[in-house]
Amino acid sequence: MTETPAARPAQTFAEAEDALLSRWPETKLEPSLDRIRAFTEILGDPQRAYPVIHLTGTNGKTSTSRMIDTLLRALDLRTGRFTSPHVEKMSERISIDGEPLSDEAFVEAFNDVAPYTHLVDTEQTHPLSFFETVVGMAYARFAEAPVDVAVVEVGMGGSWDATNVADGAVAVVTPISVDHTQYLGDTPVAIAVEKAGIIKPGAIVVVAEQPDDVLAILEARAQEVGATIVREGVDFAVVTRTPAVGGQVVTLKGLRATYDDIFLPLYGAHQAQNAVLALAAVEAFTGAVGEQGEALGDEIVRDAFEKVTSPGRLEVVRRSPTIVLDAAHNPQGAEATAAALEDSFSFSPLIGVIGVMGDKDVEGVLAAFEPHLEHLVVTQSSSDRAMRASRLAEAAVPIYGEDRVTVVPNLADAIDAAAALVEEGTGDSLSSGAVLITGSVVTVGEARVLLGGVK
Numbered sequence: 001m002t003e004t005p006a007a008r009p010a011q012t013f014a015e016a017e018d019a020l021l022s023r024w025p026e027t028k029l030e031p032s033l034d035r036i037r038a039f040t041e042i043l044g045d046p047q048r049a050y051p052v053i054h055l056t057g058t059n060g061k062t063s064t065s066r067m068i069d070t071l072l073r074a075l076d077l078r079t080g081r082f083t084s085p086h087v088e089k090m091s092e093r094i095s096i097d098g099e100p101l102s103d104e105a106f107v108e109a110f111n112d113v114a115p116y117t118h119l120v121d122t123e124q125t126h127p128l129s130f131f132e133t134v135v136g137m138a139y140a141r142f143a144e145a146p147v148d149v150a151v152v153e154v155g156m157g158g159s160w161d162a163t164n165v166a167d168g169a170v171a172v173v174t175p176i177s178v179d180h181t182q183y184l185g186d187t188p189v190a191i192a193v194e195k196a197g198i199i200k201p202g203a204i205v206v207v208a209e210q211p212d213d214v215l216a217i218l219e220a221r222a223q224e225v226g227a228t229i230v231r232e233g234v235d236f237a238v239v240t241r242t243p244a245v246g247g248q249v250v251t252l253k254g255l256r257a258t259y260d261d262i263f264l265p266l267y268g269a270h271q272a273q274n275a276v277l278a279l280a281a282v283e284a285f286t287g288a289v290g291e292q293g294e295a296l297g298d299e300i301v302r303d304a305f306e307k308v309t310s311p312g313r314l315e316v317v318r319r320s321p322t323i324v325l326d327a328a329h330n331p332q333g334a335e336a337t338a339a340a341l342e343d344s345f346s347f348s349p350l351i352g353v354i355g356v357m358g359d360k361d362v363e364g365v366l367a368a369f370e371p372h373l374e375h376l377v378v379t380q381s382s383s384d385r386a387m388r389a390s391r392l393a394e395a396a397v398p399i400y401g402e403d404r405v406t407v408v409p410n411l412a413d414a415i416d417a418a419a420a421l422v423e424e425g426t427g428d429s430l431s432s433g434a435v436l437i438t439g440s441v442v443t444v445g446e447a448r449v450l451l452g453g454v455k
Contacts, residue, residue, distance in 0.1 A: 009111045013103040016110040017090050024129035031160040036132045038120045040165050043113060043136060046143035047166035050080070052150045053281055054166065056195040057174025057208065059333045060274045061153045063266070063310040064174055067278035068151050073098055074304035075286065075296070080142035080150040082135070082163065087312045087327070087445040094138045096145050109137045112144075131155050135162040149285065159197025167200040170284045171227070172277055173207045176214050177332040188214050196221035203227040204284040206236075208277055230255060232273070236280040241272045243344045252276045255283040257295035262305050267314040268340025275305060312444040314340055317451050321422040322347065322434035323415070325448060327441040329356065331364030337438065338372045347434040349374035351418040354396075355411065355443035358387040362395050365439065370399050373436070375421055377406045379414035381442040411443065412450050 010016035086092040091106040121127035154161040239251040247265035352373040389409040408414035422433035
């Protein structure tokens with residue numbers, strides 16, 4: 001049995017963060033809910049104090065969670081939202097009423113549960129992980145608030161994810177593809193089996209368009225537990241979408257009504273899909289399924305979507321030259337980002353800055369961006385999991401050619417080098433050229449800090 005010292009109260013955000021990071025990393029998955037169940041039980045099962053909308057899938061979970069949260073708050077409901085990973089700061093993972101916990105509130109949330117962590121540690125074969133501890137913090141904080149509904153994104157998978165001690169009244173399944181193969185399997189079907197674990201008895205399951213074999217897995221799980229599935233393309237859909245300045249204009253067919261010409265301040269067909277998933281999830285939650293359901297008000301939907309933000313997702317953070325951040329980290333995400341760039345922008349030249357994690361399908365990500373980038377600057381984040389820039393270059397050169405790849409390990413220097421390439425290609429920092437920083441959430445988060453956030 002691994003011994004973990006008894007938790008001491010944190011005085012500062014940095015101390016709470018350090019205590020959490022000293023635990024098992026969230027990337028280390030031991031398939032068991034025993035520890036988190038013991039933890040939430042000792043906390044009084046706070047996850048049962050409010051209804052939950054639970055999200056899984058491979059891409060789009062955080063953006064969809066943020067949209068659901070915004071729609072629910074437009075209905076005057078008090079919300080809790082749990083998402084991961086964070087872009088810039090750990091406290092982003094736990095939000096109440098749409099706002100991340102303040103430093104003081106995060107420390108308080110940590111100290112509220114810290115006395116109980118070592119009790120669980122001493123009774124289990126393995127100590128509580130970082131992720132399990134933060135999930136417990138979130139669930140306890142939501143109960144204390146109290147919230148009317150919690151919007152909860154899984155960390156990885158579904159069945160064995162620590163968030164799955166909660167039973168979602170609504171389960172949302174975004175598009176499923178291959179990622180985290182070392183834990184979840186190496187085919188979409190194998191991964192779907194794991195993700196289907198969030199579907200609970202009596203739930204309404206809001207499902208994005210999926211391959212037939214993936215859909216069959218989700219339908220079988222729903223039938224097994226007596227859940228009701230509503231499907232994109234059958235029960236709800238994106239009717240039209242048109243790129244617009246600052247985002248796009250979409251017409252969304254929900255479960256009970258169609259909402260015309262909604263402005264969504266996010267780019268790409270994938271964000272329109274996330275929007276209709278969020279709409280259907282909130283309609284399902286408010287009872288808009290079956291003969292007695294009512295549509296959401298048109299103005300409520302319109303006003304909510306106009307306020308949606310999703311940091312680090314095709315986010316323009318600087319001009320002169322334009323710098324865009326996007327957290328795509330697998331081939332499907334990279335393809336969606338590349339399509340959105342073509343759809344919504346006309347950057348020339350577009351210079352890529354990419355830093356990836358070593359456990360990802362690096363070649364797939366690089367190949368998805370290749371037709372869209374004039375030049376690639378390979379770099380690395382500060383994460384222990386980051387692929388070294390030299391190794392990333394070895395993967396990039398066969399795809400891009402040696403003359404289109406530059407190695408700059410330091411991220412700040414890589415951004416400067418890419419900006420210089422934009423100006424060199426056009427002779428003007430005010431040109432139509434741009435820098436795209438991508439490859440992982442950590443790379444994007446660190447870049448966002450370096451660039452001072454939105455300018």
